[in-house]
Amino acid sequence: MDTFLQVTAYGLLQGGLLALVAVGFSLVWGIMNIVNLSHGAFVILGAYIAWEMQAWTGLDPFLGMFVSAAVLFCLGYVIQRYLINLIVNGPVFITLLLTFGINMALIQAMNLVFTADFRSIQTSYGSNSFGIGEVRIPLVRLLAFLLAIVITLLLVAFVKRTRTGISIMATGMDRGAARLMGIKARHVYALTFAISAALAGMAGTMIATIETFDPSKAGKFTLMAFVVAVLGGLGNMYGALVGGLLIGLVQSWAGQYLSGTWVNAIAFLVLIIVLIFRPNGLVGKAFYAARVEI
């Protein structure tokens, strides 16, 4: 029973991290109907920026993540405004190819600039943990988990309560009507993508404090973001959180009770089953299904 509780706790903590990785991905998909294959590269880039900040100025990663977020915000805005906006109305494989091309370029750039060796961010409190009963909770993972929840809540508040947030939602629901109401769709799309990239940067920083990273891990994070976003469903801001926690638990349990790397296969099995039987996700709704594209 203790093992089970420990594994469950780990799964939930890991799930929070996955949710943080996926929340921006899910936002971009839900609002713009774009599957961003370079999301994992943003995550890794965020990790590198925070690592460099710590190496050069000794900045704590929990502050350094704001630098990562700021840099990626700008990068994301430029990429959406001047590249992806040009093919937003194209067929599926065009947008997939473009974001894959951006992914390739980013990964290769990181390989050249940062070299491909494994890195991780070391902190003085990195190995601290505390116990609740028999269950050990590592401090950094708990902080990352709480951060994921806070950021999701902030994102929901932003989207529901601010003028900019409402214009993002409006553009996602019906771009034609939104443009007729005077919303600058190009700017809103770029902004949405920038927010998504910034969140990926924060997630990357969190990941760097917990495990090692290198550019080749980008694909893994993109795929995880897929699974979580699909599982949670689009069009609901809490979707990524629900999906992330669920995948975290499933992976954690599968890792404990199954041998080998079946745990990865299970994640994709869950993805396919959800896609077939409930394509809108567990808590999502197809809110852009009938939208008008102008």
Added chain:
Amino acid sequence: MPTKASFSIASKSSRTLVASVFGVIALAMALALRSQLPGGELRAVSTIFMFIALSQAWNIIGGFTGYASFGQVVFFGMGGYFAAVVMLKYHFSFWLALPLSGCFAALFAILIGQPLLKLKGHYFAIATLGVAEGMREVVINIADLTGGGAGISVPIAGKFAKTEYLGDGGFYLLFLALAIFSLVIGTVVSRNKFGYGLRAIHQNEDAAAAVGINTVRSKVMAYALSAFMTGIVGASYVFQQVTIFPERLFDVEITVLMIMMVVIGGSGTVIGPLLGALSLQFVSEYLREHFTNVHTFILAGIIILAVILIPQGAVNYLREGIRTKDFSLLTNIRRYRL
């Protein structure tokens, strides 16, 4: 526009004639090239042939039918592993394993196609990607059969090797044959009723069903045909490489290359993927040789530019340009711009 229709019908037989003349010349050149090239370049040209076959295969499901299979590499991997396992464990000859591996891939496509082809757009793309990633994990985990992450080797010498290793020249011919086979299938599909049905599904699936096309059966058949073609290429690739690993055989980059070749050349045409495969693979090899450090970077740049500037592909761009007398790239960008 009746004049246009009669024009295209009249030119069809002459187009076929021109195409077959060019085809024969190209084939003669390819055969003559075989004795002229050194081993390394023979392998490079074989890879071009391989991608011609793969891009034609993707074109059937992605180009004609309009279903963006982003996990097409799963059939490459499944066909390849099937061939490796039957050759190693059951001592099949390669020539028997080759068609069987295609059938195995096609069966798998029929199995997963039934539920997956109900999905549309991104959902289909991601589901197929999930299948490819999932199958790679499965192959890694059934190590008793597949050798797992440590890889598996096809017997090429000793008493269990039923088929002798073909060598660079032999594989050159094999991949050339596969490329020709795929071009023939592509041409046939492009011109018969089945192919027109697929195009109709691409343009409007409900309307296609309304005019009497069995859309479910057509889609699954297209998927299976595409899987068969990909599977036999996978089997040949495995025999050429001798030792194979799941990471390579289920590499998502193979899928992306296939799609890229089809898209650059022009999806939904036969000549487009052929040109795309030739040019992209040639450029890729050239960059690898001359700009080793940054060749992925340049390739990524080419992909990004090509997708933005000519999203409909070179062949379709030229066709539309000739018809409308407008070759402006700016018009082209405006098409999909926000």
